Amino acid sequence: MDFQYSPKVQALRERVDAFMRDNVYPIEAERDHFLHDPATLWQPWPGTEALKAKAKAEGLWNLFLPHEYGEFSPGLTNLEYAPLAELMGRVLGASEYFNCAAPDTGNMEILAKYGTPEQREKWLKPLLAGEIRSAYVMTEPDVASSDATNIEATIVPDGDDYVVNGRKWWISSAMDPRCKVYILLGKTPNADKPRHQQHSQIIIPADTPGIEVIRPLHVLEALHSPGGHCEIQFTNVRVPKENLLLGEGRGFEIAQGRLGPGRIHHCMRLIGMAQRALELMCRRADERVAFGRKLADQSSVRQDIALSFCEIEQARLLTLKAADAMDRVGNKAAKDLIAAIKIVAPRMAQTVADRAMQVHGAIGFSRDYPLATIFGTARYLRMADGPDEVHMSQLGKLKVAEYAGAR
Known part of the structure; x- marks a missing residue:
């Protein structure tokens, strides 16, 4: 058991710390004011893309993705990433500059681990490049979603498509104009399968007809612009069957x-x-x-x-x-x-x-x-x-x- 960071990790810590010191702390107040200004609600802070480009150029990019993901990963373990994420966490929202922000990180892991080559090409690559953002759609207002077997939104096959219906809420990132794709957990009813094999996950482009953002939700009086946390209605939302992840019942x-x-x-x-x-x-x-x-x-x-x-x-x-x-x-x-x-x-x-x-x-x-x-x-x-x-x-x-x- 070694309580010292390896030379590799220590070098990365110093680089992330320097990036935070030189680029993130100096603009923290400016960014905070922008994101709380009603006149600029739901708009990304204008300096975000420049900081992302700088972090990418310095090799401080996608550090979260574990080494087992091969070509998509910078090769770090979870243990090696931990002290780097700690430094990013010192300023709320700073993880985005390194393309290490939720919910994109989890969605990238899903696509890297479970996506088909076509799904990875269409959605994972732009996420890894920081060109778009994404949302994970799970929680529902009408059921206790801490027990995910209660999830009632349906994913029903119809010809070459699946049709999605249901209401979801606390959907982080959905108000961000850069959010281009959702990954939704819903029910694919099958009486022949046990309770934990009746749900699936599906990729839904954010501009698909039938998606209605009902409202952004306050969190302790904060709206968390530009991404927010939204209530969304899905009404007869049709997506191609090839958008299903892994298979029916494997949600x-x-x-x-x-x-x-x-x-x-x-x-x-x-x-x-x-x-x-x-x-x-x-x-x-x-x-x-x-x-x-x-x-x-x-x-x-x-x-x-x-x-x-x-x-x-x-x-x-x-x-x-x-x-x-x-x-x-x-x-x-x-x-x-x-x-x-x-x-x-x-x-x-x-x-x-x-x-x-x-x-x-x-x-x-x-x-x-x-x-x-x-x-x-x-x-x-x-x-x-x-x-x-x-x-x-x-x-x-x-x-x-x-x-x-x-x-």
Whole structure:
């Protein structure tokens, strides 16, 4: 067991850190103002493409895609990618500059792993090039979608097409004008198949007739422009049969292949958010004087800083252990560690951000600092890709079976 980053990873960390320092932190406030300006709602920040081109030219591109994807991957393992994603996570939205942003990352993994040569040519290549964006369409308003077997939107064969009907919501990226393709999980009813083999996934071009964006949804009073999270109605949406991924009834197989990496990528970025919150908290404590003493001299503030450091280190180590297990034994065998870090990381980051906001006082709740954004992001990531309770329930069930059976 080696707790030091390899020379390869350390070199990449230094390059990503330099890119963030030289290009991302300086424009953070400008980009934030643009994305919250009602006059520019649902428009990408104008400097985005230039930063993407610069990152691509520097070889800091598609770093998320694991080495087993061959020609599509830069050759990194999940363990090697983790500290890079942490650095990107320090600024919300910065992952896009490296073409490492959700939901595109998960969709690229789906297409790389399960897509046909034709599907990869049409959709994966422009996604890998950063020319378009995408959405993953799963959650529904009328059912408890944390149990995905409840999904009711239908994918029904009709001649040479499938016809899609249903209402979906919390569809990230759908408002972005660069979003050109959806991957939808829906039901392909078949009474002869078990419950977990009655759903499929299908590729749907975003301009297909019958797709209606009902509304963007607020997340803790934020719209998350330019991508947003939308409610969408699919009414008799016809797509060619060749757009189906892998085959009828294999939707959950694809979903599990997608959600494992997606969950841990969120956790990697959350470590970066929490680390930045801790650093800001320490600087504020060292600078601010109250009642004749620096905040850093107050015992309660020191305790908050110490606890935050401990909790970040613990979560970072668990993230790295889960990533290592994914590389060595595969996502399915590592599901207990993936569930564990999905439980731990968002709660940790939310707690650290809360402490940092308190140390900053009222300004900590404003957009003058990223702390409120970190707090809100961590809170909604406790729900994204499955709520805490579901992960805890499944992890508990898994451990009972493991340890009770070992007697």
